[in-house]
Amino acid sequence: MANIQVYDPALCCSTGVCGVDVDQQLVTFAADVDWAKQQGAQIERFNLAQQPLAFAESAVVRGFLERSGAESLPLILVDGEVALAGRYPKRSELARWAGIAEVPVAADAKPAKSCCGGSRCC
Amino acid sequence: MKFLDQPPRFLFFTGKGGVGKTSIACATAIRLAESGRRVLLVSTDPASNVGQVFGLEIGNRIVDMAAVPGLAALEIDPMAAAQVYRDRIVGPVRGVLPEAVVRGIEEQLSGACTTEIAAFDEFTALLTDSALVAGFEHIVFDTAPTGHTIRLLQLPGAWSGFLDAGKGDASCLGPLAGLEKQRSQYKAAVEALADPARTRLILVARAQAATLREVARTHEELAAIGLRQQHLVINGVMPAEGGSTDALAQAIIRREQAALANIPSTLQALPRDEVGLKPFNLVGLPALRRLLGADDADDMDNSALTGQATAADFLALLAAPNLAALVDEIATDGHGLIMLMGKGGVGKTTIAAAVAVELARRGLAVHLTTSDPAAHLAETLAGNLPQLSVSRIDPQVETERYRQQVLKSKGAQLDAHGRALLEEDLRSPCTEEIAVFQAFSRIIREAHQKFVVMDTAPTGHTLLLLDATGAYHREVARQMSATHMHYTTPMMQLQDAKQTKVLIATLAETTPVLEAANLQSDLRRAGIEPWAWVINSSVAAVESSSPLLRQRAVNELAQIDAVANQHAARYAVVPLLEEEPVGVERLQALARGSLDLAKG
Numbered sequence: 001m002a003n004i005q006v007y008d009p010a011l012c013c014s015t016g017v018c019g020v021d022v023d024q025q026l027v028t029f030a031a032d033v034d035w036a037k038q039q040g041a042q043i044e045r046f047n048l049a050q051q052p053l054a055f056a057e058s059a060v061v062r063g064f065l066e067r068s069g070a071e072s073l074p075l076i077l078v079d080g081e082v083a084l085a086g087r088y089p090k091r092s093e094l095a096r097w098a099g100i101a102e103v104p105v106a107a108d109a110k111p112a113k114s115c116c117g118g119s120r121c122c
Numbered sequence: 123m124k125f126l127d128q129p130p131r132f133l134f135f136t137g138k139g140g141v142g143k144t145s146i147a148c149a150t151a152i153r154l155a156e157s158g159r160r161v162l163l164v165s166t167d168p169a170s171n172v173g174q175v176f177g178l179e180i181g182n183r184i185v186d187m188a189a190v191p192g193l194a195a196l197e198i199d200p201m202a203a204a205q206v207y208r209d210r211i212v213g214p215v216r217g218v219l220p221e222a223v224v225r226g227i228e229e230q231l232s233g234a235c236t237t238e239i240a241a242f243d244e245f246t247a248l249l250t251d252s253a254l255v256a257g258f259e260h261i262v263f264d265t266a267p268t269g270h271t272i273r274l275l276q277l278p279g280a281w282s283g284f285l286d287a288g289k290g291d292a293s294c295l296g297p298l299a300g301l302e303k304q305r306s307q308y309k310a311a312v313e314a315l316a317d318p319a320r321t322r323l324i325l326v327a328r329a330q331a332a333t334l335r336e337v338a339r340t341h342e343e344l345a346a347i348g349l350r351q352q353h354l355v356i357n358g359v360m361p362a363e364g365g366s367t368d369a370l371a372q373a374i375i376r377r378e379q380a381a382l383a384n385i386p387s388t389l390q391a392l393p394r395d396e397v398g399l400k401p402f403n404l405v406g407l408p409a410l411r412r413l414l415g416a417d418d419a420d421d422m423d424n425s426a427l428t429g430q431a432t433a434a435d436f437l438a439l440l441a442a443p444n445l446a447a448l449v450d451e452i453a454t455d456g457h458g459l460i461m462l463m464g465k466g467g468v469g470k471t472t473i474a475a476a477v478a479v480e481l482a483r484r485g486l487a488v489h490l491t492t493s494d495p496a497a498h499l500a501e502t503l504a505g506n507l508p509q510l511s512v513s514r515i516d517p518q519v520e521t522e523r524y525r526q527q528v529l530k531s532k533g534a535q536l537d538a539h540g541r542a543l544l545e546e547d548l549r550s551p552c553t554e555e556i557a558v559f560q561a562f563s564r565i566i567r568e569a570h571q572k573f574v575v576m577d578t579a580p581t582g583h584t585l586l587l588l589d590a591t592g593a594y595h596r597e598v599a600r601q602m603s604a605t606h607m608h609y610t611t612p613m614m615q616l617q618d619a620k621q622t623k624v625l626i627a628t629l630a631e632t633t634p635v636l637e638a639a640n641l642q643s644d645l646r647r648a649g650i651e652p653w654a655w656v657i658n659s660s661v662a663a664v665e666s667s668s669p670l671l672r673q674r675a676v677n678e679l680a681q682i683d684a685v686a687n688q689h690a691a692r693y694a695v696v697p698l699l700e701e702e703p704v705g706v707e708r709l710q711a712l713a714r715g716s717l718d719l720a721k722g
Contacts, residue, residue, distance in 0.1 A: 010223075010226045010227050010230050048226070048227060049226075049227050049230035049231065050211065052211065052212065052214075052215040052219060052223075052224075052227050053214050053215055055215070055219060055223075056214065056215040056218040056219050062218065062219065065219055065223050066220050069220070069222060069223070070220075070222065070223045070226050
């Protein structure tokens with residue numbers, strides 16, 4: 001199974017609760033990640049503000065930051081190679097990389113547990 | 123003093139800057155030590171004079187106070203603690219990741235919450251009976267964590283996996299993520315705080331309506347999370363000076379007694395003590411010993427006066443620029459945004475109103491917008507001057523609307539754990555700041571045609587974060603739709619000195635001036651240069667025959683000098699008025715600093 005790594009920008013939190021607007025893309029993506037994990041996908045997320053070492057340790061990510069800057073995040077690696085940058089993947093893309101058959105979203109799909117509530121922006 | 127009766131092991135003093143909680147904490151520690159107990163005094167006040175009081179360098183280690191047998195002290199610098207925390211996260215990538223990226227990460231970790239949580243981290247060992255404090259019967263803290271910090275630490279969900287595993291998915295624990303202590307230790311610390319047999323919380327306030335309202339809020343917030351063992355201390359109460367007929371002193375007594383008579387109902391049930399205003403500076407062991415003692419006649423003796431100010435100092439001060447002189451300069455722009463910034467209780471609303479009245483009196487169109495919860499000031503102005511319009515934003519209403527809006531859009535997708543974390547996030551102080559600023563930003567656009575005067579503003583840190591988010595949204599919008607929309611972030615407008623003038627309001631007292639200086643460096647970090655400082659409620663700018671007030675005036679001089687010569691590009695001094703500055707006439711008296719008008 002492919003290993004998917006998501007390098008998030010340094011938002012004070014990945015929901016943007018602290019910002020001027022709550023970013024629906026982040027909410028949707030958190031849910032998609034949770035869904036894919038339940039299907040057995042291996043996905044890791046790293047927040048630049050909290051785990052910068054993860055960015056520094058990857059030559060690919062470090063090079064990306066040097067060329068394009070933090071404003072070009074997120075960056076998504078699949079098995080260590082760049083798969084996508086500048087936006088979050090759709091559920092179908094996650095499914096394709098992870099090699100899982102996409103199924104319709106169940107009404108009672110379990111929501112994401114990863115996010116962000118506790119992050120402090122201040 | 124009721125708060126000294128049968129004291130438990132931990133005593134926390136809390137209250138906003140400048141109310142004198144460090145002095146009272148020091149005096150309490152001395153009193154307990156001299157009654158034969160072994161006491162540790164813990165100070166987190168960045169303006170801490172604990173070392174100065176005892177003539178010792180203290181710093182971040184426990185030091186015995188030779189002058190007071192049984193007393194030891196420890197100073198925690200919250201800023202330094204936050205820096206250590208930041209270094210732990212950022213240090214390993216400095217020089218490895220691009221510099222701009224590193225700066226962005228540091229900004230994320232530079233807010234008040236990070237500082238507060240890092241300081242709490244330092245408290246933890248002291249609260250959980252480690253060997254470190256085994257020898258002390260009492261531990262006196264000159265500050266207390268806020269309800270927000272404690273709730274955050276209480277949330278069990280906040281800890282799942284994170285501290286144990288050392289990493290999580292793009293988790294959002296923010297400052298908590300870098301804490302190194304064990305979860306069980308935080309739990310024990312929070313339990314110690316909530317245990318009335320071990321902990322007493324002493325709210326320190328002044329006899330001022332606005333301060334008492336703020337204390338009532340703190341009281342309710344902390345009681346709601348289980349810290350019920352609370353006392354109230356009203357510090358600096360103006361005593362009736364024997365035979366003094368000084369009009370200003372009499373007016374202050376009337377005003378303070380009225381504030382105490384109308385004390386918020388939630389505070390009425392608390393055991394309450396009053397500590398009188400002292401003519402001496404609260405520095406040095408003898409002064410602190412006397413702080414909590416019975417008021418004796420000696421206190422009123424002029425020989426107790428410690429200042430060396432000369433008549434010439436005061437005359438120079440009377441020539442100090444008044445608010446009207448600043449407004450003259452503002453008026454030449456013809457339009458623009460004027461923002462008052464500063465901590466609660468320094469009189470931002472009053473100064474904003476006085477600036478607005480002065481501008482309107484010059485025939486300029488002005489929109490004054492205020493978040494003053496009392497609202498009476500705005501009401502008395504509405505309709506009184508043809509050029510002046512007034513609007514009011516209720517911070518609680520705006521914050522609640524913002525919370526509901528976020529919960530509605532977000533909450534639907536989250537499980538109970540995620541929702542609890544999100545709800546807590548939305549109770550953070552920055553949420554209110556953002557919600558209120560959003561409401562204000564609707565009015566800001568008017569500043570292209572007229573003057574807009576605001577009595578509140580987000581901090582530099584919040585603006586940087588808002589801007590970071592804005593930049594991110596811009597980027598996303600560009601990539602998703604390929605349309606080139608024009609965006610202006612709040613910060614872009616605030617950084618432009620042609621459009622915006624920031625006035626920092628403060629009082630001529632040590633802690634408020636220090637807090638204002640911190641605010642200024644915070645703004646500079648965001649590329650905003652404050653245009654002027656306004657020193658409010660100055661006793662030094664008023665004539666008074668009261669020995670107490672004269673001494674306070676002497677104490678103010680050093681602070682006014684620091685503002686004028688170290689901190690401010692330009693400044694104004696606003697006198698303390700006998701009556702609350704409500705209405706057009708009194709606001710003008712405030713701005714003109716005229717003694718005759720001030721007395722009327």
